[in-house]
Amino acid sequence: MVKLTRDLINKSPQYRNPLKDREIDLRGNKITILENLGVTQDLFDSMDLSDNDLKKLDGFPILRRLKLLIVCNNHISRISENLGSSLPNLQRLVLINNNIQEVADLIPITKMKSLRSLCLLRNPVANHICYRAFIIYHMPYLRILDAQKVAPLEIDSAAQKFGGINGLKLMKELMEARTRSKIKFDEDDEPNEQNLIHPNTESADAIKVEN
Secondary structure, X not given: OOEOOHHHHHHOOEEEOOOOOEEEEOOOOOOXXXXXXXXXXXXXXXXXXXXXXXXXXXXXXXXXXXXXXXOOOOOOOEEOOOHHHHOOXXXXXXXXXXXXXXXXXXXXXXXXXXXXXXXXXXXXXXHOOOHHHHHHHXXXXXXXXXXXXXXXXXXXXXXXXXXXXXXXXXXXXXXXXXXXXXHHHHHHOOOOHHHOOOOOHHHHHHHHOOO
């Protein structure tokens, strides 16, 4: 178990990224638990936590300045319910190649009202038939999902699927699926790394510099 220590944070690269934002690079440190991020003193617009061993996206203090969070190539299967309140001004979230399984696992993300761009490519959930409609319906302010602009036709289709009584029934089914998945995950203890697909660097970089 590798924790994110104050020393590691202070020694990590800090620079201006291609968007001219101030970024801290915490990639490739085998971090399993996020803590001590208050040491950053909310001085960064962007944070990269890719290529670590995180299973849950949590442990953030209130970081009002953070606009871009990149957490590719981890083992994330759960999102903290408090992520939105901890990162109130986050505009872009990139979670390529993680282990998020169920649509209902994305509920904490839908509460992030400042989010304008979300990327969940190469997560099992992205293959779910309801995935894109769920995100679009519950995040009407989102402009880009998985590197594709949200189209007006998608908005109408999502409203038909998740609006009204039928939408409530569908949500109940999705919540039940999440409960079953959580029980199975707890029994297995570890996500199956063999099922994780490693994305190429080009796709991650393309999302990273997306305007």
